[in-house]
Amino acid sequence: MHSFDRMGRKVHYRLDGPEDAPVLVLSNSLGTDLRVWDAFLAALPGQWRVLRLDKPGHGLSDAPAADLTIAELAEDIAALCDAYGLRDLNFVGLSIGGMIGQELAATRPDLMRALVLMDTAAKIGTPEMWTTRINAIRENGIVSLEAAILERWFVPAFRKTDQFALWRNMLIRTDDFGYTACCAAIAAADLTESTRALTLPVMAMAGDQDGSTPPDLVRATAALCNAEFHLIENAGHLPCVEHPKHTAELIAAFFNRI
Numbered sequence: 499m500h501s502f503d504r505m506g507r508k509v510h511y512r513l514d515g516p517e518d519a520p521v522l523v524l525s526n527s528l529g530t531d532l533r534v535w536d537a538f539l540a541a542l543p544g545q546w547r548v549l550r551l552d553k554p555g556h557g558l559s560d561a562p563a564a565d566l567t568i569a570e571l572a573e574d575i576a577a578l579c580d581a582y583g584l585r586d587l588n589f590v591g592l593s594i595g596g597m598i599g600q601e602l603a604a605t606r607p608d609l610m611r612a613l614v615l616m617d618t619a620a621k622i623g624t625p626e627m628w629t630t631r632i633n634a635i636r637e638n639g640i641v642s643l644e645a646a647i648l649e650r651w652f653v654p655a656f657r658k659t660d661q662f663a664l665w666r667n668m669l670i671r672t673d674d675f676g677y678t679a680c681c682a683a684i685a686a687a688d689l690t691e692s693t694r695a696l697t698l699p700v701m702a703m704a705g706d707q708d709g710s711t712p713p714d715l716v717r718a719t720a721a722l723c724n725a726e727f728h729l730i731e732n733a734g735h736l737p738c739v740e741h742p743k744h745t746a747e748l749i750a751a752f753f754n755r756i
């Protein structure tokens with residue numbers, strides 16, 4: 499368990515695996531912490547030096563003092579990579595984590611080797627949609643939206659498993675301000691032009707039942723940067739949780755092939 503200081507707030511991160519292994523960076527979605535990758539990592543073929551971190555107000559990281567931007571969230575990762583001398587990143591970004599990956603690929607191409615966009619897009623939703631969500635959370639807390647969020651995250655069969663209650667706990671224990679600060683970052687971001695200009699290898703995937711970033715939205719972002727696209731069947735917004743083995747094998751094969 500480690501932390502580093504960024505603009506007066508502590509960022510929780512983990513760096514695991516052999517120092518000489520290829521570097522894998524895993525960037526989480528809104529309302530999840532770095533445990534969203536646990537089953538995926540257990541199923542991942544090969545050896546990797548794995549960096550994971552909690553966004554502000556998520557997991558064990560301090561909440562931010564103000565709204566965030568995707569650029570600031572990307573700088574958190576870049577600062578950590580610079581501090582450790584991590585280069586040639588194989589980056590997997592889930593949802594807002596994928597926006598952070600697109601931003602990093604555009605602004606710090608010296609760091610990046612390849613990018614996987616998991617259930618994400620160059621632009622997610624509309625500013626009005628995010629403002630509605632932010633206001634609802636400010637008034638009534640994240641608990642007031644949990645049912646709708648969890649329906650987008652998981653398919654009905656997964657919502658009947660024992661695990662489901664634990665993922666719900668992760669979501670509702672997210673700091674309300676940390677969550678809305680990240681919503682504000684998504685609301686303000688349109689990465690279409692910078693993603694269109696990317697030249698690194700990109701693979702995209704989406705759960706067939708993802709209610710947050712539906713397959714057609716992810717396909718459209720994949721088309722911007724000539725990414726191959728994979729549809730994950732019987733999956734919602736978090737296919738690394740619902741199908742850890744399948745997604746881990748697809749991603750390892752991509753990083754090993756390019």
Ligand SMILES: O=C(O)CC1=CCC(=O)O1
Pocket residue numbers: 526527528592593594595622647650684709710735
């Ligand atoms: O709709 C949700 O809550 C899921 C989501 C959208 C962006 C993100 O990171 O997660």
